[in-house]
Amino acid sequence: MVCAAHVRAMRYSCRALTTYMHYQNALDFARQMDVQDPLRRFRGEFLFPTHNGRPVLYFCGNSLGLQPKAVRQRLLEELDQWATHAVEGHFRGQRPWMHYHKFLTPQTARLVGALPHEVVVMNTLTTNLHLMMVSFYRPTPQRYRILMEAGAFPSDQYAVESQVRWHGFDPEDAVLEVAPRPGEDVLHTADIERAIEEAGDSLALVLFGGVNYYSGQWYDLAAITAAAHRVGACAGFDLAHAAGNVPLRLHDWNVDFAVWCSYKYLNSGPGGPAGVFVHERYGNAPDLPRFAGWWGHNEEERFLMRKGFKPMRGAEGWQLSNAQVLSFAAHLASLDLFDAVGMEALRAKSVLLTGYLEYVLDGVREQLPELSIITPRNPNMRGCQLSVRMGAQGKALFEYLSTHGVMADWREPDVIRLAPVPLYNSFEDIWCLGELLRQWPAATAPTSA
Numbered sequence: 028m029v030c031a032a033h034v035r036a037m038r039y040s041c042r043a044l045t046t047y048m049h050y051q052n053a054l055d056f057a058r059q060m061d062v063q064d065p066l067r068r069f070r071g072e073f074l075f076p077t078h079n080g081r082p083v084l085y086f087c088g089n090s091l092g093l094q095p096k097a098v099r100q101r102l103l104e105e106l107d108q109w110a111t112h113a114v115e116g117h118f119r120g121q122r123p124w125m126h127y128h129k130f131l132t133p134q135t136a137r138l139v140g141a142l143p144h145e146v147v148v149m150n151t152l153t154t155n156l157h158l159m160m161v162s163f164y165r166p167t168p169q170r171y172r173i174l175m176e177a178g179a180f181p182s183d184q185y186a187v188e189s190q191v192r193w194h195g196f197d198p199e200d201a202v203l204e205v206a207p208r209p210g211e212d213v214l215h216t217a218d219i220e221r222a223i224e225e226a227g228d229s230l231a232l233v234l235f236g237g238v239n240y241y242s243g244q245w246y247d248l249a250a251i252t253a254a255a256h257r258v259g260a261c262a263g264f265d266l267a268h269a270a271g272n273v274p275l276r277l278h279d280w281n282v283d284f285a286v287w288c289s290y291k292y293l294n295s296g297p298g299g300p301a302g303v304f305v306h307e308r309y310g311n312a313p314d315l316p317r318f319a320g321w322w323g324h325n326e327e328e329r330f331l332m333r334k335g336f337k338p339m340r341g342a343e344g345w346q347l348s349n350a351q352v353l354s355f356a357a358h359l360a361s362l363d364l365f366d367a368v369g370m371e372a373l374r375a376k377s378v379l380l381t382g383y384l385e386y387v388l389d390g391v392r393e394q395l396p397e398l399s400i401i402t403p404r405n406p407n408m409r410g411c412q413l414s415v416r417m418g419a420q421g422k423a424l425f426e427y428l429s430t431h432g433v434m435a436d437w438r439e440p441d442v443i444r445l446a447p448v449p450l451y452n453s454f455e456d457i458w459c460l461g462e463l464l465r466q467w468p469a470a471t472a473p474t475s476a
Protein backbone atom coordinates (compact mmCIF):
# COMPACT_ATOMS: atom_id res chain seq x y z
CA MET A 28 0.00 0.00 0.00
CA VAL A 29 2.60 2.50 1.08
CA CYS A 30 4.81 1.57 -1.80
CA ALA A 31 2.11 2.02 -4.41
CA ALA A 32 1.00 5.30 -2.92
CA HIS A 33 4.55 6.52 -2.75
CA VAL A 34 5.45 5.63 -6.32
CA ARG A 35 2.23 7.14 -7.59
CA ALA A 36 2.82 10.22 -5.51
CA MET A 37 6.21 10.77 -7.12
CA ARG A 38 4.59 10.98 -10.53
CA TYR A 39 1.83 13.45 -9.84
CA SER A 40 1.91 17.18 -9.62
CA CYS A 41 2.40 18.80 -6.25
CA ARG A 42 -1.26 19.66 -5.81
CA ALA A 43 -2.29 16.07 -6.47
CA LEU A 44 0.35 14.58 -4.23
CA THR A 45 -1.28 14.87 -0.84
CA THR A 46 -4.64 13.82 -2.26
CA TYR A 47 -3.16 10.46 -3.17
CA MET A 48 -1.37 10.02 0.10
CA HIS A 49 -3.06 8.17 2.92
CA TYR A 50 -0.99 9.00 5.93
CA GLN A 51 -1.10 7.12 9.21
CA ASN A 52 -0.07 8.34 12.61
CA ALA A 53 2.01 5.27 13.42
CA LEU A 54 5.71 4.60 13.86
CA ASP A 55 5.53 1.63 11.48
CA PHE A 56 4.05 3.80 8.79
CA ALA A 57 6.70 6.50 9.22
CA ARG A 58 9.49 3.94 9.09
CA GLN A 59 7.98 2.35 6.02
CA MET A 60 7.89 5.75 4.32
CA ASP A 61 11.57 6.19 5.16
CA VAL A 62 12.44 2.80 3.73
CA GLN A 63 10.63 3.70 0.50
CA ASP A 64 12.19 7.15 0.32
CA PRO A 65 14.42 7.38 -2.78
CA LEU A 66 16.43 10.16 -1.08
CA ARG A 67 16.99 8.33 2.22
CA ARG A 68 20.74 7.93 1.70
CA PHE A 69 21.27 11.69 1.82
CA ARG A 70 20.43 11.85 5.54
CA GLY A 71 23.72 10.02 6.11
CA GLU A 72 25.58 12.81 4.32
CA PHE A 73 24.88 15.25 7.18
CA LEU A 74 26.09 15.76 10.75
CA PHE A 75 23.36 15.99 13.40
CA PRO A 76 23.83 17.48 16.88
CA THR A 77 22.94 14.94 19.54
CA HIS A 78 20.68 14.97 22.57
CA ASN A 79 21.16 12.21 25.17
CA GLY A 80 23.32 10.39 22.66
CA ARG A 81 20.74 10.42 19.85
CA PRO A 82 20.42 12.77 16.86
CA VAL A 83 18.20 15.74 17.67
CA LEU A 84 14.90 16.19 15.88
CA TYR A 85 16.18 19.03 13.71
CA PHE A 86 13.52 21.30 12.22
CA CYS A 87 15.69 24.40 11.85
CA GLY A 88 17.07 23.87 8.36
CA ASN A 89 15.28 27.09 7.38
CA SER A 90 17.54 28.96 9.77
CA LEU A 91 20.86 27.13 9.60
CA GLY A 92 21.17 24.00 7.49
CA LEU A 93 23.06 21.03 8.91
CA GLN A 94 26.70 20.49 8.02
CA PRO A 95 27.27 18.20 5.02
CA LYS A 96 30.05 15.75 5.83
CA ALA A 97 31.77 16.67 2.56
CA VAL A 98 32.38 20.24 3.76
CA ARG A 99 35.35 19.29 5.91
CA GLN A 100 37.18 17.68 2.98
CA ARG A 101 36.54 20.65 0.68
CA LEU A 102 37.88 23.05 3.31
CA LEU A 103 40.95 20.91 3.89
CA GLU A 104 41.65 20.89 0.14
CA GLU A 105 41.82 24.67 0.11
CA LEU A 106 43.94 24.81 3.28
CA ASP A 107 46.33 22.36 1.60
CA GLN A 108 46.28 24.42 -1.58
CA TRP A 109 47.23 27.48 0.46
CA ALA A 110 49.96 25.60 2.36
CA THR A 111 51.40 24.06 -0.79
CA HIS A 112 51.14 26.86 -3.32
CA ALA A 113 50.65 30.06 -1.31
CA VAL A 114 50.08 32.93 -3.73
CA GLU A 115 50.30 30.60 -6.72
CA GLY A 116 47.15 28.92 -5.49
CA HIS A 117 45.37 31.54 -7.55
CA PHE A 118 46.56 29.80 -10.69
CA ARG A 119 47.41 26.23 -9.66
CA GLY A 120 45.79 23.15 -8.23
CA GLN A 121 42.48 21.55 -8.98
CA ARG A 122 40.43 24.71 -8.46
CA PRO A 123 42.56 27.82 -8.95
CA TRP A 124 41.24 30.56 -6.65
CA MET A 125 41.30 33.07 -9.46
CA HIS A 126 38.32 31.30 -11.01
CA TYR A 127 36.77 29.88 -7.87
CA HIS A 128 33.36 31.54 -8.24
CA LYS A 129 32.96 29.82 -11.61
CA PHE A 130 33.10 26.36 -10.02
CA LEU A 131 29.79 27.16 -8.33
CA THR A 132 28.01 28.53 -11.36
CA PRO A 133 26.53 25.50 -13.18
CA GLN A 134 24.98 24.04 -10.02
CA THR A 135 23.70 27.43 -8.94
CA ALA A 136 22.08 28.04 -12.33
CA ARG A 137 20.27 24.69 -12.16
CA LEU A 138 19.18 25.37 -8.60
CA VAL A 139 17.33 28.59 -9.42
CA GLY A 140 16.35 27.91 -13.04
CA ALA A 141 18.73 30.35 -14.67
CA LEU A 142 21.22 30.43 -17.51
CA PRO A 143 24.79 30.10 -16.24
CA HIS A 144 25.71 33.69 -17.13
CA GLU A 145 22.68 34.95 -15.17
CA VAL A 146 24.05 33.89 -11.78
CA VAL A 147 27.07 34.47 -9.62
CA VAL A 148 27.99 33.64 -6.02
CA MET A 149 29.39 36.62 -4.12
CA ASN A 150 29.27 38.56 -0.83
CA THR A 151 26.37 38.07 1.57
CA LEU A 152 22.66 38.50 1.10
CA THR A 153 21.91 41.99 2.36
CA THR A 154 25.02 43.33 0.63
CA ASN A 155 23.77 41.86 -2.64
CA LEU A 156 20.32 43.29 -2.09
CA HIS A 157 21.86 46.75 -1.88
CA LEU A 158 24.03 46.16 -4.95
CA MET A 159 20.98 45.07 -6.93
CA MET A 160 18.98 48.09 -5.81
CA VAL A 161 21.80 50.33 -6.94
CA SER A 162 21.11 49.05 -10.45
CA PHE A 163 17.39 48.33 -10.33
CA TYR A 164 16.04 51.03 -8.03
CA ARG A 165 16.65 54.19 -10.02
CA PRO A 166 13.87 56.44 -8.75
CA THR A 167 12.63 59.58 -10.51
CA PRO A 168 10.35 62.23 -8.96
CA GLN A 169 7.45 60.49 -10.65
CA ARG A 170 8.42 56.81 -10.31
CA TYR A 171 10.02 56.18 -6.94
CA ARG A 172 7.94 53.73 -4.93
CA ILE A 173 8.91 50.24 -3.75
CA LEU A 174 6.25 47.65 -2.99
CA MET A 175 6.96 44.77 -0.62
CA GLU A 176 5.13 42.28 1.56
CA ALA A 177 4.16 43.58 5.00
CA GLY A 178 6.29 41.93 7.66
CA ALA A 179 9.22 41.22 5.34
CA PHE A 180 12.43 40.05 7.01
CA PRO A 181 13.82 43.06 8.94
CA SER A 182 17.09 43.25 6.99
CA ASP A 183 15.10 43.71 3.78
CA GLN A 184 12.98 46.41 5.41
CA TYR A 185 16.08 48.27 6.59
CA ALA A 186 17.77 47.91 3.20
CA VAL A 187 14.75 49.29 1.39
CA GLU A 188 14.21 52.11 3.87
CA SER A 189 17.82 53.23 3.66
CA GLN A 190 17.85 53.07 -0.16
CA VAL A 191 14.73 55.19 -0.31
CA ARG A 192 16.20 57.77 2.08
CA TRP A 193 19.53 57.77 0.29
CA HIS A 194 17.69 58.84 -2.87
CA GLY A 195 16.00 61.65 -0.92
CA PHE A 196 12.53 60.13 -0.51
CA ASP A 197 10.46 59.49 2.60
CA PRO A 198 9.90 55.79 3.38
CA GLU A 199 6.43 56.65 4.76
CA ASP A 200 5.43 57.69 1.27
CA ALA A 201 7.76 55.63 -0.90
CA VAL A 202 7.49 52.16 0.66
CA LEU A 203 4.18 50.40 0.06
CA GLU A 204 3.27 47.17 1.82
CA VAL A 205 0.75 44.47 0.98
CA ALA A 206 -0.77 42.99 4.14
CA PRO A 207 -3.02 39.96 4.65
CA ARG A 208 -6.76 40.63 4.78
CA PRO A 209 -8.11 41.19 8.31
CA GLY A 210 -8.12 37.93 10.24
CA GLU A 211 -5.90 36.19 7.68
CA ASP A 212 -2.21 35.29 7.81
CA VAL A 213 -1.17 34.99 4.19
CA LEU A 214 -1.51 37.04 1.02
CA HIS A 215 -3.81 36.58 -1.94
CA THR A 216 -1.97 36.89 -5.25
CA ALA A 217 -4.89 38.98 -6.52
CA ASP A 218 -4.32 41.48 -3.68
CA ILE A 219 -0.64 41.77 -4.59
CA GLU A 220 -1.54 42.31 -8.24
CA ARG A 221 -4.14 44.93 -7.33
CA ALA A 222 -1.65 46.82 -5.11
CA ILE A 223 0.84 46.88 -7.99
CA GLU A 224 -1.79 48.11 -10.41
CA GLU A 225 -2.94 50.81 -8.00
CA ALA A 226 0.60 52.05 -7.46
CA GLY A 227 0.84 52.22 -11.27
CA ASP A 228 3.52 54.44 -12.70
CA SER A 229 4.61 55.67 -9.27
CA LEU A 230 6.11 52.22 -8.78
CA ALA A 231 9.83 51.73 -9.49
CA LEU A 232 10.38 48.33 -7.91
CA VAL A 233 8.47 45.36 -6.53
CA LEU A 234 10.70 43.64 -3.98
CA PHE A 235 9.20 40.50 -2.52
CA GLY A 236 10.36 37.43 -0.69
CA GLY A 237 10.16 34.13 -2.52
CA VAL A 238 8.95 32.24 0.54
CA ASN A 239 8.04 34.44 3.50
CA TYR A 240 10.27 33.65 6.48
CA TYR A 241 7.44 33.95 9.02
CA SER A 242 4.34 32.49 7.39
CA GLY A 243 6.11 30.07 5.06
CA GLN A 244 3.96 31.28 2.15
CA TRP A 245 5.49 30.71 -1.30
CA TYR A 246 4.50 33.63 -3.48
CA ASP A 247 3.64 33.37 -7.16
CA LEU A 248 6.82 34.91 -8.52
CA ALA A 249 5.76 34.71 -12.17
CA ALA A 250 2.45 36.51 -11.51
CA ILE A 251 4.11 39.20 -9.37
CA THR A 252 6.79 39.76 -12.02
CA ALA A 253 4.21 40.05 -14.80
CA ALA A 254 2.16 42.53 -12.74
CA ALA A 255 5.25 44.64 -12.00
CA HIS A 256 6.21 44.71 -15.66
CA ARG A 257 2.67 45.74 -16.69
CA VAL A 258 3.11 49.02 -14.79
CA GLY A 259 6.70 49.50 -15.95
CA ALA A 260 8.37 48.53 -12.65
CA CYS A 261 11.18 46.05 -12.00
CA ALA A 262 10.62 42.85 -10.05
CA GLY A 263 13.27 41.60 -7.64
CA PHE A 264 13.08 38.79 -5.11
CA ASP A 265 14.77 37.78 -1.90
CA LEU A 266 14.99 34.00 -2.11
CA ALA A 267 16.59 33.41 1.31
CA HIS A 268 13.80 30.96 2.17
CA ALA A 269 13.17 29.73 -1.36
CA ALA A 270 16.57 28.70 -2.73
CA GLY A 271 17.05 24.99 -2.11
CA ASN A 272 13.49 24.76 -0.76
CA VAL A 273 11.20 25.14 -3.77
CA PRO A 274 11.81 24.70 -7.51
CA LEU A 275 12.53 28.02 -9.20
CA ARG A 276 12.55 29.13 -12.82
CA LEU A 277 13.83 32.65 -12.57
CA HIS A 278 14.75 32.98 -16.23
CA ASP A 279 11.40 31.76 -17.56
CA TRP A 280 9.47 33.78 -15.00
CA ASN A 281 11.21 36.83 -16.40
CA VAL A 282 12.38 38.02 -12.99
CA ASP A 283 14.67 41.06 -13.21
CA PHE A 284 16.94 40.18 -10.30
CA ALA A 285 17.08 37.94 -7.25
CA VAL A 286 19.34 37.38 -4.25
CA TRP A 287 19.62 34.59 -1.70
CA CYS A 288 21.84 33.30 1.09
CA SER A 289 23.36 29.84 1.38
CA TYR A 290 23.33 29.02 5.09
CA LYS A 291 19.61 28.20 5.39
CA TYR A 292 18.28 25.47 3.09
CA LEU A 293 21.57 25.50 1.20
CA ASN A 294 23.53 24.15 4.18
CA SER A 295 26.73 26.08 3.50
CA GLY A 296 27.55 27.12 7.03
CA PRO A 297 27.17 30.24 9.17
CA GLY A 298 27.69 33.43 7.20
CA GLY A 299 28.00 31.42 4.00
CA PRO A 300 28.20 33.21 0.66
CA ALA A 301 25.18 34.55 -1.18
CA GLY A 302 23.89 34.29 -4.73
CA VAL A 303 22.68 36.76 -7.31
CA PHE A 304 20.53 36.39 -10.40
CA VAL A 305 20.40 39.09 -13.06
CA HIS A 306 18.22 38.35 -16.07
CA GLU A 307 20.22 38.07 -19.27
CA ARG A 308 18.48 41.08 -20.80
CA TYR A 309 20.68 43.22 -18.51
CA GLY A 310 23.74 41.06 -18.90
CA ASN A 311 25.17 43.04 -21.72
CA ALA A 312 24.23 46.53 -20.61
CA PRO A 313 27.54 48.08 -19.54
CA ASP A 314 25.84 51.45 -19.08
CA LEU A 315 23.49 50.16 -16.39
CA PRO A 316 24.61 52.02 -13.26
CA ARG A 317 26.24 49.82 -10.66
CA PHE A 318 28.81 49.86 -7.91
CA ALA A 319 31.94 48.37 -9.41
CA GLY A 320 34.99 46.48 -8.21
CA TRP A 321 37.88 44.79 -9.93
CA TRP A 322 36.31 41.32 -9.95
CA GLY A 323 33.44 42.61 -12.06
CA HIS A 324 35.85 43.99 -14.63
CA ASN A 325 36.44 42.24 -17.93
CA GLU A 326 38.68 39.38 -16.87
CA GLU A 327 40.97 39.55 -19.90
CA GLU A 328 42.04 43.01 -18.81
CA ARG A 329 41.62 42.67 -15.06
CA PHE A 330 45.31 42.47 -14.34
CA LEU A 331 46.33 45.30 -16.62
CA MET A 332 45.22 47.44 -13.66
CA ARG A 333 44.04 50.24 -15.93
CA LYS A 334 41.51 53.03 -15.44
CA GLY A 335 38.02 52.66 -16.88
CA PHE A 336 35.62 49.95 -15.65
CA LYS A 337 34.41 47.52 -18.29
CA PRO A 338 31.95 45.04 -16.74
CA MET A 339 32.02 41.33 -17.40
CA ARG A 340 29.06 40.05 -19.34
CA GLY A 341 26.21 38.76 -17.16
CA ALA A 342 25.86 38.58 -13.40
CA GLU A 343 29.64 38.32 -12.97
CA GLY A 344 29.80 42.00 -13.89
CA TRP A 345 28.34 42.84 -10.46
CA GLN A 346 31.18 41.22 -8.52
CA LEU A 347 33.29 43.50 -6.39
CA SER A 348 35.94 41.35 -4.80
CA ASN A 349 37.82 38.14 -5.38
CA ALA A 350 36.24 34.94 -4.12
CA GLN A 351 35.97 34.19 -0.36
CA VAL A 352 37.45 30.82 -1.12
CA LEU A 353 36.99 29.08 2.23
CA SER A 354 33.30 29.83 2.46
CA PHE A 355 32.83 29.12 -1.24
CA ALA A 356 34.44 25.72 -0.70
CA ALA A 357 31.82 24.82 1.91
CA HIS A 358 29.11 26.06 -0.45
CA LEU A 359 30.51 23.94 -3.27
CA ALA A 360 30.25 20.78 -1.15
CA SER A 361 26.60 21.50 -0.47
CA LEU A 362 25.72 22.55 -4.02
CA ASP A 363 27.12 19.25 -5.28
CA LEU A 364 24.60 17.44 -3.05
CA PHE A 365 21.72 19.47 -4.45
CA ASP A 366 22.95 18.72 -7.92
CA ALA A 367 23.10 15.00 -7.16
CA VAL A 368 19.49 15.00 -5.94
CA GLY A 369 17.91 17.53 -8.29
CA MET A 370 15.24 19.99 -7.22
CA GLU A 371 12.42 17.96 -8.73
CA ALA A 372 13.08 14.86 -6.63
CA LEU A 373 13.70 17.04 -3.62
CA ARG A 374 10.42 18.82 -4.11
CA ALA A 375 8.51 15.54 -4.51
CA LYS A 376 9.78 14.34 -1.14
CA SER A 377 9.30 17.76 0.41
CA VAL A 378 5.60 17.78 -0.45
CA LEU A 379 5.12 14.33 1.09
CA LEU A 380 7.17 15.13 4.20
CA THR A 381 5.53 18.48 4.93
CA GLY A 382 2.14 16.94 4.20
CA TYR A 383 2.93 14.36 6.85
CA LEU A 384 3.87 17.06 9.36
CA GLU A 385 0.57 18.79 8.61
CA TYR A 386 -1.30 15.53 9.12
CA VAL A 387 0.47 14.81 12.41
CA LEU A 388 -0.12 18.35 13.71
CA ASP A 389 -3.79 18.16 12.78
CA GLY A 390 -3.88 14.90 14.75
CA VAL A 391 -2.82 16.52 18.04
CA ARG A 392 -5.47 19.23 17.96
CA GLU A 393 -7.45 17.33 20.57
CA GLN A 394 -4.64 17.75 23.11
CA LEU A 395 -3.67 21.19 21.81
CA PRO A 396 -6.86 22.92 20.63
CA GLU A 397 -5.15 26.31 20.35
CA LEU A 398 -2.65 25.04 17.78
CA SER A 399 -3.22 26.38 14.27
CA ILE A 400 -1.12 26.24 11.11
CA ILE A 401 -0.78 29.68 9.52
CA THR A 402 1.14 28.44 6.47
CA PRO A 403 -1.09 27.84 3.43
CA ARG A 404 -2.72 24.41 3.24
CA ASN A 405 -2.16 24.27 -0.50
CA PRO A 406 1.26 22.64 -1.16
CA ASN A 407 1.68 24.89 -4.21
CA MET A 408 1.72 27.89 -1.88
CA ARG A 409 4.39 26.71 0.53
CA GLY A 410 7.80 25.10 0.73
CA CYS A 411 8.71 22.69 3.50
CA GLN A 412 8.16 25.04 6.46
CA LEU A 413 4.99 25.03 8.53
CA SER A 414 4.50 27.94 10.92
CA VAL A 415 2.34 26.97 13.83
CA ARG A 416 0.55 29.37 16.11
CA MET A 417 0.66 27.81 19.56
CA GLY A 418 -1.59 30.02 21.65
CA ALA A 419 -1.03 31.12 25.24
CA GLN A 420 1.14 28.20 26.34
CA GLY A 421 3.28 28.38 23.24
CA LYS A 422 6.55 29.40 24.87
CA ALA A 423 6.23 26.71 27.55
CA LEU A 424 5.48 24.11 24.90
CA PHE A 425 8.47 25.25 22.87
CA GLU A 426 10.74 24.91 25.90
CA TYR A 427 9.32 21.47 26.65
CA LEU A 428 10.16 20.42 23.07
CA SER A 429 13.68 21.85 23.38
CA THR A 430 14.40 19.89 26.55
CA HIS A 431 13.23 16.74 24.72
CA GLY A 432 15.70 17.08 21.87
CA VAL A 433 13.67 19.07 19.34
CA MET A 434 15.43 21.95 17.62
CA ALA A 435 12.79 24.26 16.21
CA ASP A 436 12.45 28.00 15.96
CA TRP A 437 10.43 30.32 18.18
CA ARG A 438 9.09 33.58 16.77
CA GLU A 439 7.38 36.15 18.97
CA PRO A 440 4.62 36.37 19.91
CA ASP A 441 3.41 32.78 19.61
CA VAL A 442 4.69 30.98 16.51
CA ILE A 443 6.89 27.91 16.19
CA ARG A 444 8.42 27.40 12.78
CA LEU A 445 9.06 23.79 11.81
CA ALA A 446 10.94 22.98 8.63
CA PRO A 447 11.27 19.29 7.77
CA VAL A 448 14.03 19.42 5.19
CA PRO A 449 13.78 16.72 2.51
CA LEU A 450 17.55 16.30 2.20
CA TYR A 451 17.98 15.06 5.76
CA ASN A 452 14.74 14.89 7.73
CA SER A 453 12.82 11.64 7.96
CA PHE A 454 9.17 10.69 8.35
CA GLU A 455 10.19 9.15 11.68
CA ASP A 456 11.45 12.57 12.87
CA ILE A 457 7.95 13.89 12.32
CA TRP A 458 6.23 10.98 14.02
CA CYS A 459 8.51 11.48 17.06
CA LEU A 460 7.61 15.18 17.19
CA GLY A 461 3.92 14.23 17.12
CA GLU A 462 4.46 11.81 20.01
CA LEU A 463 6.13 14.51 22.08
CA LEU A 464 3.24 16.88 21.42
CA ARG A 465 0.73 14.23 22.43
CA GLN A 466 2.61 13.75 25.71
CA TRP A 467 2.70 17.47 26.47
CA PRO A 468 2.30 17.51 30.24
CA ALA A 469 -0.06 20.46 30.35
CA ALA A 470 -2.45 18.56 28.13
CA THR A 471 -2.95 15.89 30.79
CA ALA A 472 -3.05 18.44 33.61
CA PRO A 473 -4.59 21.56 32.06
CA THR A 474 -5.05 23.36 35.39
CA SER A 475 -1.31 23.35 36.10
CA ALA A 476 -0.47 25.58 33.14
Ligand SMILES: *Cc1c(COP(=O)(O)O)cnc(C)c1O
Nearest residue numbers: 151152153180182240265267288
Ligand atom coordinates in the same frame (compact mmCIF):
# COMPACT_ATOMS: atom_id res chain seq x y z
C1 LIG B 1 17.96 35.19 6.46
C2 LIG B 1 17.49 36.38 5.74
C3 LIG B 1 18.30 37.52 5.63
C4 LIG B 1 19.66 37.59 6.30
O1 LIG B 1 20.50 38.46 5.64
P1 LIG B 1 22.11 38.31 5.70
O2 LIG B 1 22.58 39.45 4.92
O3 LIG B 1 22.46 36.98 5.11
O4 LIG B 1 22.51 38.37 7.14
C5 LIG B 1 17.82 38.59 4.90
N1 LIG B 1 16.60 38.53 4.30
C6 LIG B 1 15.79 37.46 4.40
C7 LIG B 1 14.47 37.44 3.72
C8 LIG B 1 16.21 36.35 5.14
O5 LIG B 1 15.41 35.30 5.26
